[in-house]
Amino acid sequence: MASVTYEHVTKRFGDVVAVNDLNISIADREFLVFVGPSGCGKTTSLRMLAGLEEVTEGNIYIGDRIVNDVPPKDRDIAMVFQSYALYPHMSVYDNMAFGLKLRRVPKAEIDQRVREAARRLGIEALLDRKPKQLSGGQRQRVAVGRAIVRNPAVFLMDEPLSNLDAKLRVQARAEISKLHMQLGTTFIYVTHDQVEAMTMGTRIAVMKDGVLQQIDTPQVLYDRPDNVFVAGFIGSPSMNFFDATLTSSGGDLYVDTGAFRVKVPENKVEPYRAHVGKQVIFGIRPEDIHDPEYAPPGIHQAIVESKVDVTELMGNEVIVYLMTSNNKPFLARVDPRTKASVGNTMGMAFNLDNMHIFDKQTEKAIR
Helix, strand or coil: CCCEEEEEEEEEECCEEEEEEEEEEECCCCEEEEECCCCCCHHHHHHHHHCCCCCCEEEEEECCEECCCCCHHHCCEEEECCCCCCCCCCCHHHHHHHHHHHCCCCHHHHHHHHHHHHHHHCCHHHCCCCHHHCCHHHHHHHHHHHHHCCCCCEEEEECCCCCCCHHHHHHHHHHHHHHHHHHCCEEEEEECCHHHHHHHCCEEEEEECCEEEEEECHHHHHHCCCEHHHHHHCCCCCCEEEEEEEEEECCEEEEECCCCEEECCHHHCHHHHHHCCCEEEEEECHHHEECHHHCCCCCCEEEEEEEEEEEEECCCCEEEEEECCCCCEEEEEECCCCCCCCCCEEEEEEEHHHCEEEECCCCEECC
16 A cells, blocks of 8 residues: 655646646545546646656655656556546456456466456456446446456546446446445545545545645535635535625625625624725525525525526425626525525525635635
């Protein structure tokens, strides 16, 4: 087993900086997820660790060893690709055994490892089939099995679920999480899907334009995002943002968006006093906006008059698309018993206990 460290790692492709001064320490047996939009540098970071891309600057460690110049086959890693990369002419058994045969592992040990991995993944009955005879989910398990048999120090997974349908993705997420607990190995996983990141990762590294924005546990990223990008990327639907000004009246602090004004709860006032009179960004998640009739008891709430634009009944909740008085759109996730209907105007209860305020210039959270 092994830890992984990125130490001031930069990757350039000509004049393009794909990864810029990345510093991360990943503990032994941790499940770290790189997440971000396309082109943010997450896959490049993984490929540098795998040895498939050269490091321009900095060092990558696996355990205590710098691996910048170590060939991929000698890094004690196993990688699962988005495309699965199975050999179409080989059986499932031979696909899983191929890497071990190249390493001249004894035949009896190969057989034992392949069959044990197949048992763990529930694909024992598929060992004689060719990839073309398998479903997408089965191919994904074979690709994972091929990595498992190597007993690597580190598992690398590059969007391995992106080719699966929605239902199978949910099942596969649970299987990979369970596998991580069973194997007790370091997992590093790349995805653009924040739901995958939130449900699977011990910690999440959020990236944008090659720069690490924040790294922390899923709950901390959700509750205390460092900036507007992280706040908007983590959570589905994403956080609502309103341009606003912090104002003071009679010793109280208010967030004034022009369309509505809400009072900052007294227990949240202190960090914002230095920003009175300045432009800020007010953020609130859709799940913190309620139909007042069904708002949770005991919250600091402000009623904001809004026009209902669209409603989407999800069964357990209703997604309501709303407009402020100055036609600023925002979303709410409300109780399915709501009487919100298209065209109506209604007051929406904002839970100010979970409000966020960001500096307008830097887009960093004001703590």
